[in-house]
Amino acid sequence: MSSSVNQSPIVPPTLIENRKADHINIVLEEDVKGKGITTGFEQFFIEHDALPDVDLDEVDLSLQLWGKTLKAPLLISSMTGGTDSAHVINLNLAEAAQTLGIAMGVGSQRAGIEQPNLGKSYQVRGVAPDILLFANLGAVQLNYGYGIDEAKKAIDMIEADALILHLNPLQEAVQGEGDRNWKGLYSKIATLATQLEVPIIAKEVGNGISGKVASRLADCGMSAIDIAGAGGTSWSEVEAYRQRDPHLRQIAHCFAGWGIPTAVSLMQVRKAVPELPVFASGGIRSGIDVAKAIALGATLVGSAAPFLDAATYQSEAVYDKFSILLETLKIATFCAGASNLTELKQVQLHHKNSSFYPME
Numbered sequence: 613m614s615s616s617v618n619q620s621p622i623v624p625p626t627l628i629e630n631r632k633a634d635h636i637n638i639v640l641e642e643d644v645k646g647k648g649i650t651t652g653f654e655q656f657f658i659e660h661d662a663l664p665d666v667d668l669d670e671v672d673l674s675l676q677l678w679g680k681t682l683k684a685p686l687l688i689s690s691m692t693g694g695t696d697s698a699h700v701i702n703l704n705l706a707e708a709a710q711t712l713g714i715a716m717g718v719g720s721q722r723a724g725i726e727q728p729n730l731g732k733s734y735q736v737r738g739v740a741p742d743i744l745l746f747a748n749l750g751a752v753q754l755n756y757g758y759g760i761d762e763a764k765k766a767i768d769m770i771e772a773d774a775l776i777l778h779l780n781p782l783q784e785a786v787q788g789e790g791d792r793n794w795k796g797l798y799s800k801i802a803t804l805a806t807q808l809e810v811p812i813i814a815k816e817v818g819n820g821i822s823g824k825v826a827s828r829l830a831d832c833g834m835s836a837i838d839i840a841g842a843g844g845t846s847w848s849e850v851e852a853y854r855q856r857d858p859h860l861r862q863i864a865h866c867f868a869g870w871g872i873p874t875a876v877s878l879m880q881v882r883k884a885v886p887e888l889p890v891f892a893s894g895g896i897r898s899g900i901d902v903a904k905a906i907a908l909g910a911t912l913v914g915s916a917a918p919f920l921d922a923a924t925y926q927s928e929a930v931y932d933k934f935s936i937l938l939e940t941l942k943i944a945t946f947c948a949g950a951s952n953l954t955e956l957k958q959v960q961l962h963h964k965n966s967s968f969y970p971m972e
Contacts, residue, residue: 627789629730632694632723634854636701639917640924644849646818647868651843651895652875653904659960661949671942672952674713677889677911678773678811678835680744683713684938685906685953688930689840689893689914690748690776690815691923694723699733701920706736707927709743712934715912717746717776717815721766722753737771739927746813747772751779752791754800760807767810774811774835777801782819782871783847786864788855798832805833816840818847818894820872823884836889838914839881842871844895845917875908882909899940906953907961 638644673684688705692698702718709716716736724731736745747766749758767775784790805812814821814829815838821829826837852864872880874894881890892905893914902913915937922929950956 629695629723631789631854632692632698632719635850636692636695636697636920638850638853639845639920642849642853644845644847644853646842646844646846646849646871646895649842649869649871650873651841651901652873653895653901655964656875656904656908656961657964658903658907658944658948659962660947664946664949666946666949666951668943668946670951671945673938673942673945675911675953677715677744680715680742680773681713682715682744682912684941685910685912686712686714686902686934686938687891687893687912687914688714688716688919688934689838689916690717690719690746690778691916691920693719693721693734694730695733697924699735701923702734702736703739704923704925704927704930705919706740706743706745708930708934710740711927711931712938713743714934715744715746716740717914718748718770720748720750720778721769722750724769725749725762725765731769734770744774745770745772746774746776748776748778750791751777751797751801751814752781752784752794754797754804755793755795756791759800760804763804763808767808772810774813775808776813776815776838777804778815778817779821780817780847782867783817783851786848786851786855786860786867788857788860798828801829801834802832811835813838813891815891816894818842818845819870820874820877820894821881822872822877823880826881826884830885830888834888836891836911837881837885838891838893839872839874839877840914841874841877841892841894842869843874844893846870875904878905878908878910899937899942900944902937902941903944903948903956904961906956907948907959909957
């Protein structure tokens, strides 16, 4: 599909693969967490139920979404693709997702579209035939020649159940080879939504989505919003480590604390689009974080970076780490006096700075 907007040149094969490899290595080896900003979940606590009328062994964390049954409201958030090492990572993540009965998204598939030989690095259905699986393209690519054909290629490439359109304006702005023209994307996203038969998820990559933007995205026909708030991995920090120009590196580091904290973004978006599923990701580190996100209205809760190291080894390592997250969530649900996700959404959640005092 052609566009009236200026076309970006096809990125040389070595640049695409090197960038993907850089991202993996930097997240594994460097401190790329947001600086001076947190998710905001630490400001909340769930009211403890000292006598829950619940059998812990009967706590049910399952849900239905887009025709698939998930055993828990967890999402392995989009990480990678486009290199041989990324394929190993994706297979390990997917195998764990299949065993756990949770959802998964792959990394941006631009590499696989522009270099078909890299498409295999995203393909995981062989080990995960049943999972809720999300394809992934950058929304900004709609300004650089992408359209319905590329979206369908991304979906078909991995036999996906839905498509993520990721929103990463800050990352593109501080990336040496980033795409800078973001004008007019709302209308192009809306057009794409009318042409695809699968759900589309609008997803930030770590700086959060405001209620205002979420409302406009809902009007464009999005089926879900993944807020991906601030407080976890900072992609401006990742790009700073890739940047060879010291001037541009310093600029990228300036944005280490930029964004809407995950908990704040979640509350804004949940209020703005109560009719849509909202996925909470960005700095999720424990099952208690997951429980708080569910209590604040999340449908799914995603995590990525904490599992990347395990995914470089084997699926069992990913499974073990997610099992800890899952069992912690189950106990937190039980200790909140809830027996399922519907009840967990209704528990008392308190802000630590609010006027909550014991009865005298």
